[in-house]
Amino acid sequence: MTSSFFEPSMNVLLFLMVKKFVYLEVLLILAGVKAALRIGAARALSFITIGICAAGIAAHFVVPYFQIYQQPWAGIAQFLIRTWDGMITPLLASFVFLYTMMQKHGRVMVVDGVHIVLILGLLGLWVSTL
Numbered sequence: 001m002t003s004s005f006f007e008p009s010m011n012v013l014l015f016l017m018v019k020k021f022v023y024l025e026v027l028l029i030l031a032g033v034k035a036a037l038r039i040g041a042a043r044a045l046s047f048i049t050i051g052i053c054a055a056g057i058a059a060h061f062v063v064p065y066f067q068i069y070q071q072p073w074a075g076i077a078q079f080l081i082r083t084w085d086g087m088i089t090p091l092l093a094s095f096v097f098l099y100t101m102m103q104k105h106g107r108v109m110v111v112d113g114v115h116i117v118l119i120l121g122l123l124g125l126w127v128s129t130l
Contacts, residue, residue: 011125011128011129012129014125015122015125015126015128015129018121018122018125019086019087019090019122019125019126020060020086023090023118023122024053024056024057024060024089024090024093025053025057026114026118027049027053027090027093027094027097027115027118028049028050028053028054028057030097030111030114030115030118031046031047031049031050031053031093031097032046032050033108033111034046034097034100034108034111035047035050037108038100038103038108040103041100041103042100042103045096045097045099045100045103046097046100048096049093049096049097049100052089052092052093052096053089053093055080055089056080056089056090056093058077059076059077059078059080059081059089060081062077063077063078085126087126090122094115094119097115098115098119
């Protein structure tokens with residue numbers, strides 16, 4: 001009889017994969033599309049979302065790849081990766097990007113719909129792992 005104590009469930013594995021390899025990358029693409037199509041505050045908020053997503057992606061991949069753990073900003077990267085199980089960066093980026101839905105000239109229905117499905121899926125996976 002095998003023990004499943006050290007074998008994580010599929011929900012945990014799927015959540016970790018989506019959080020690290022899918023969510024910020026897809027949100028970066030969605031924000032880029034919205035920044036290209038809109039003007040004004042929606043474009044500015046999309047660029048802020050792009051910056052947050054790029055910082056999150058860099059925190060996950062650049063610091064470990066180049067092994068630059070002694071740099072001063074490596075502490076910031078560790079904060080972004082570890083706070084709220086690593087959910088601070090995706091939630092902050094999504095919060096800023098959700099605000100573009102309310103801006104005048106900020107409605108791109110397909111992009112907003114994909115973002116809503118994306119955030120609900122991530123939050124559902126997060127809740128299922130608690």
